[in-house]
Amino acid sequence: MRRSSRFILLALLAGCTHAPSTAPQPAAPPGSRAAVLSAVRAAADLREVPADLTPSVAAAGDDLGLDYQKCEAAPAADRIGDPCVFGDRTGTTRVVLYGDSHAGMWLPAMTTIAARRHWRLEFYGKPACPAPRLTFWNQQENRPFTACDRFRDFVLSRIGQSHPDLVVVTNESYAQKVGRGELVTPAQWETGLVDTLTTIGRSASRVIVLGDTPVLDRSAPDCLAAHASDIASCFTTSTKATARVWNAADEAAAKETGAGYVSVLPWLCREICTPVIGNILVYRNQFHLTGTYARMLTGVLEDALVRARTAGDGTP
Template identity: 30%
Template sequence: MAGRGQRTDIQGMRALAVGIVVLFHCGVPWLPGGYVGVDVFFVISGFLITTHLLSSLTGAGGISFADFYARRARRILPASLVVVALTVLASILWVPPLMLRQMFNAAIATALYVPNVLFAVQGTDYLAETTPSVFQHYWSLGVEEQFYLVWPAVLALAFHLCRRSTRGLFAVIAVIVAASFVGGLVLTFTNPPWAFFSLPTRAWELGAGGLLAMVMRTDPAWVRSRAAGAAAWLGLAAIVGASLLFDETTLFPGYAALLPVLGAVLMIAGGDVGTSWSPGRAMSLKPLQLLGLISYSVYLVHWPLIVIPQQAASPSAPLPPGALLALGAASVPLGALLYRFVETPFRNPPALVAARPRRSLLLAGAASVVIVVFSATAAQAISAQRLDSGTAAPVIAPRAHPVGTAFVASNIRPALRLTSDDNPSIYDDGCHRDIPSTDASACTFGSDPDAPRVVLFGDSHGAQWFPALLPLAETGAILLETDTKSDCPSVLVDPETVEPYPQCESWRSDVIERLNAAPPALIVLASYSGHYRPPATSAESYGEQWHAALEKTVAALPAVPVDWITDTPHQESTPSICLSAHLDDADACAVDRDDAIDMALQEQERTVDGIGWIDMNDYVCGPEKCPAVIGSYLVYRDRDHLTATYSRALSELLAAKLDLGSRDGDRDRDRDGDR
């Protein structure tokens, strides 16, 4: 590509990419797949960096690694680290105290250039995270920084081993791209967080840009053909189409990532302004050029600008959509300021350009160390902060229509800092299956092997009732068997409309087959009923689908009593986080009962034949409100799961409702015993 001018079309592609990402993060409903803008950035970065490195390899015969890393450090790190520092300070001022340790840990990972690894280890669901880190958008920067670290060495070594053959180098890159794509494809199904966040599973996207750089390095004539221009329009359509058609239910990256990646490749290949029938002229319009110029800075500032106010807002008064759009729009002028006063001055300052590369690298390292030391020290200090009101609450047993405690009690159970770990014990011993697992064997609990065998069957909303059932097993009243798996309902949802993931259907079928081979005394079903509703499906239509799926499930199970525990109320946000900011006003973290419970869906469940319908929500909510604290109990561990502590406290109340041969209690049943 020697002799060709600046690719203004690529600058326009940057504007397109950052625009759809910002709109997606603002919650624009018609752009549910706007996250693919990051994939466009990956292809652009791979193309430009590989073009530069190929020029060094084929021209000078090698790569000056120190110069390369110094230039990358000056280009990327000043703006990045300034935003990290400002985000830390803003979070200290406005983010709820319980989130601060998580924030400091993410700041440390970001300063060390491995935020993507942290989020993968934490099992973050980027597309469905309800309380995201203020540094979550840095995952893509972590991928690129790690790519820049290893890619020059990979190209230089391959070029040497291939005896300076560009064809051989192309073959090596192609193999890397193929291996990375296959790895990402496998992990998308078996370990989605690592597939989404890790460099090995995302390298193929940057590598695709690298392959294009190799193809275009000699400036072939075909790139200015009408066919290439038409293909570039198809590429633009692919990116826009993915933004409009993909959503949080799309298995991503997987096969789906091919659409925006190939779209970006086609746009770069045929998008030059001089290409006939090309979108290059449209991409070169001045507004797009200006946005593309500051796109990196806009990307850095937009996420904390949107997220921090949301985390600071009360759950009872969340930010309206218009406010989110206004915050997203504000990222443009703020990004321009960051570009003007940080990104540009530090890109090629004379004092650093004239010095040895190590000066740039040492300064970058020193800045990172300052952030790491400050964050680590502050994290320790924040851990000592008291997160309760200092007043104890009465220790009372759960009862119907509870009144919430108006403060965070000093004897609250579990403590706010321990809430996220207050899971049923089957999470720790492996009995609750994670997403990659297809192990359909059961775990059994109980002191009396001859007691009636009761099976708990469902997803994580089924598993949350394990602590309530375990005391019955411990006293010998039942022999408890667990069959629970994350994000996998026990209900036979229609795969044409709802498809959680492949391992789910396999696991569920094997469990049902095993139950038919050895029928228990009772099957208890519970699942996250509202979670599996397809985005385009109306509430009424989904209710009918759920009703049909429950009937299908009952028919597939053995002819034994089956109880369905209707879903628990949902909070607007994780209550423990809200409570940490309202220690003396816990009512601020309560939600309206009508908003927390899907009554229409419950009515559909009530009318399913052959099933016992159990509603425990009168012990979780009052007549009007669903409080976060009841007595000395913290009710929820996140937005929609009960704490294991509160679940266990409901044991006797749940036992009274179960179909264990007794018809006592306040059950609401519609059972066909001759099923």
């Protein structure tokens, strides 16, 4: 099993990491989707935590992939100064990544894609502040999260001024509330996201919604620490894991506004969602990917974004 896990990691590395390219628009790496899907399929056969698990169970909670938290808006902040810029600062293709903590979660992959494609990537993120135009509940302070409303208006104003070529929107819908003990409904989420995407669409050439990650029953590092010889105890069925997030509402909002939609589910689950794929620890808690696994998805994410972007441009 240990040899198998190393083989899967090598396959992912071969398909999803790349040396910097000098070509202005390099093609997505061939076979990366097949490599990821093969690794996901094989993960269901794992029974013990690999000896070379990366990151380790102890380190997983801090595995962000890069220090992006300094780029995020603070809990009480309703704006930031100049956004953090990644990729090619002089690039003529302007890309914005916008959302809550899940936007930051995807930065390890997005920054690599931006560098390869010579995109100028601007990041706007505020934890616990999703993009749908709703007043969410600040669950830390037990009050309406009005700073989130103002931050959203700030970001939409910036996008309206800069007219980017592409805006990628991604959020965590799990357990979001719009009142004390009042979970947001899929219908509310969809309506709020339609409003946001419509506003962005007036200024951006293309908008893509990157779907939410499935939610495990337990924090992956905690579960694996208790079940090192029985990874199956930490499996969550795909049906259960996806029922906790509003991906159908995300997809419907994208369709209604003419935005693209990219599902990440095949990159994480088949019938079950596993906390380990190959020898990679996939989640750093119940619902955030480790920076290591996010980076392993660079190739498949790049391919999906390019396809979704060109589909909106009418390119075959």
